Amino acid sequence: MLKIISWNILQGGGTRVRKIVSQLTELNPDIIVLSEFRNNASGINLRYSLLKAGYRFQNVSSAPGNDNSVAILSKLACDQFLYPKSDEVYPHNIVASDYEAFTLYGMYLPHKKKHRLFDFLLEQIQSTKPAVLVGDFNSGKNYIDQKGNSFWYEDKLLALEKLGYLDAFRLKHGDVKEYSWFSHQGNGYRYDHTYVHESLKAIVKACYYLHDWRENGLSDHSPMLLELG
Numbered sequence: 001m002l003k004i005i006s007w008n009i010l011q012g013g014g015t016r017v018r019k020i021v022s023q024l025t026e027l028n029p030d031i032i033v034l035s036e037f038r039n040n041a042s043g044i045n046l047r048y049s050l051l052k053a054g055y056r057f058q059n060v061s062s063a064p065g066n067d068n069s070v071a072i073l074s075k076l077a078c079d080q081f082l083y084p085k086s087d088e089v090y091p092h093n094i095v096a097s098d099y100e101a102f103t104l105y106g107m108y109l110p111h112k113k114k115h116r117l118f119d120f121l122l123e124q125i126q127s128t129k130p131a132v133l134v135g136d137f138n139s140g141k142n143y144i145d146q147k148g149n150s151f152w153y154e155d156k157l158l159a160l161e162k163l164g165y166l167d168a169f170r171l172k173h174g175d176v177k178e179y180s181w182f183s184h185q186g187n188g189y190r191y192d193h194t195y196v197h198e199s200l201k202a203i204v205k206a207c208y209y210l211h212d213w214r215e216n217g218l219s220d221h222s223p224m225l226l227e228l229g
Helices: 014-027 041-052 117-124 154-162 168-173 198-203 211-215
Strands: 002-008 031-037 057-060 069-074 079-082 094-098 103-108 131-136 165-167 192-197 204-209 224-228
Touching: 002 014, 002 103, 002 131, 002 192, 014 041, 031 041, 031 103, 031 131, 041 057, 041 069, 057 079, 057 094, 069 094, 069 103, 094 117, 103 117, 117 154, 131 224, 154 165, 165 168, 165 198, 168 192, 168 204, 192 198, 192 204, 192 224, 198 204
Parallel strands: 002 031, 103 131
Antiparallel strands: 002 224, 031 069, 057 069, 079 094, 094 103, 131 192, 165 192, 204 224
16 A cells, blocks of 8 residues: 655644654655645754655755745655746745656645646646646635635636546545634635546545644644555
C-alpha cells in the first residue's frame, strides 16, 4: 500500500515542528506533501528530521523564508520539478515529483487572491502522465464543501473534472459533509483536496482526513491521507 499525506502545517510549523515531525514519522507514509512550508529555521529543522527518518528525496523551491510554499518529501526516488513561471506573484506554490506510475503535484493555492495557478495546472496535466493533485486548494464546491457560496475558482475544479480528474474523497465518501478547516465562528470549509486521474481510480483504496491532528493543535488544517494499492 502506498500512502501519501498532504497537510497545511500553518506558517511553516514554528514551535510545533517537533510534534509535527513526530506525528508524521509515527504514521510513516511513503510521501509527505506540506503546504505553508517555509524556508526558514523551522523548515530546515523539519527537513533534516525527516531526512533522518528516511525521506531522502526532498523537493522544495527557493521561496523566501517568510513566504508560504510547498514541499514534497519522499522515501521513493523521483524526478523533481519546480515551476518558477507558473505565476508572477506566487511562483513557488506548485511543485511536482514524478514517479513511475504518476506525477504528484503538491500545491498551496492562495486564499481569495487572483492568480493563474489553476490555469497553469490545467495546462500542465494535459501534457504529462496521469497525475495525483494534493494540497490546500483554498477552494471547493459551493454549498457542498461549505454551507455558503464564498469559494473562488469553483469553475476551475469543474474544469479539472472535465479533464478526467476525480475527487478521491468524494469517490470513497459520496456527499458526506466533512471539513478540513474551521473559522473562528465555527463555520467549516473543505479546502484540502486530493484529485486523481480516472485511470488511477481502481487503485484508490482510501482517502480521508486525520481530524485529531487539527483538534490537538498541530495545525489549523486537518491532514489528508491517500492510500493507493
